Amino acid sequence: MHYPEPISKLIDSFMKLPGIGPKTAVRLAFFVLEMKEDDVFEFGKALVNAKRDLTYCSNCHHITDRDPCMICEDTSRDKTMICVVHDSKDVIAMEKMKEYRGLYHVLHGAISPVEGIGPEDIKVAELIKRLQDDTVQELIMATDPNIEGEATAMYISRLVKPTGIKITRIAHGLPVGGDLEYADEVTLSRALEGRREI
Structure with missing residues (x-):
């Protein structure tokens, strides 16, 4: 189906996000069209601000809004x-x-x-x-x-x-609440290697 160009561009933009296929992109685009105009502007502003105002800590390279980051400064x-x-x-x-x-x-x-x-x-x-x-x-x-x-x-x-x-x-192995029967061989092997006395 052919969409008007602004919708097509919006769909294409959503499809650039990881895990978003064509159907989800269409659903998101039409959801945005139904949003209140103020909410759309806030959403757009949040995207722009996140891209513009965030950087990476020059020490640890964690994402931050100031350099050095709060963790390195603590x-x-x-x-x-x-x-x-x-x-x-x-x-x-x-x-x-x-x-x-x-x-x-x-x-x-x-x-x-x-x-x-x-x-x-x-x-x-x-x-x-x-x-x-x-x-x-x-x-x-x-x-x-x-x-x-x-x-x-x-x-x-x-x-x-x-x-x-x-x-x-860091130790690797079975997650808490996991079932032994569903674990693969590598996970079981790591869990056995990382065992400790109780």
Whole structure:
């Protein structure tokens, strides 16, 4: 079906978002058309402001509206630990837990030769530079438990090992409330490796 150009452009814009297919894009476009004009302007303003007013912390590379970010600026945080994550969403997930009180380093990706992403394409060099002042005693690798995340963790650990900094990896295994019978072999293997005394 042929839509008027403004609707077509709106549909095309929604389809650029991850996980939004043609049907959902059409539904969202028509939802926007039914919204009050003030709400549409607020929505548009929120999009523009998020793009314009947010930046990345020059220290940890977490998304922020000021530099350095609130986490790096917080003097009560443990500066001897850095948790290495793929992206800012991982920092937010860790912060919701309210148990980790160290610093972060956001890589903005993972090493993936298949996709042509090497260590120079993510924030590895910036991490190594942060480790040169001898403050950090432990590097916690919290990259995703997939091939790319494991490759990234291994690459960084090989670079950092000679410095004497302790390198740890977050545990992987069965989720709380999960069923053993539905877990794949790799997950079960990791759960067994990460077992602890009770």
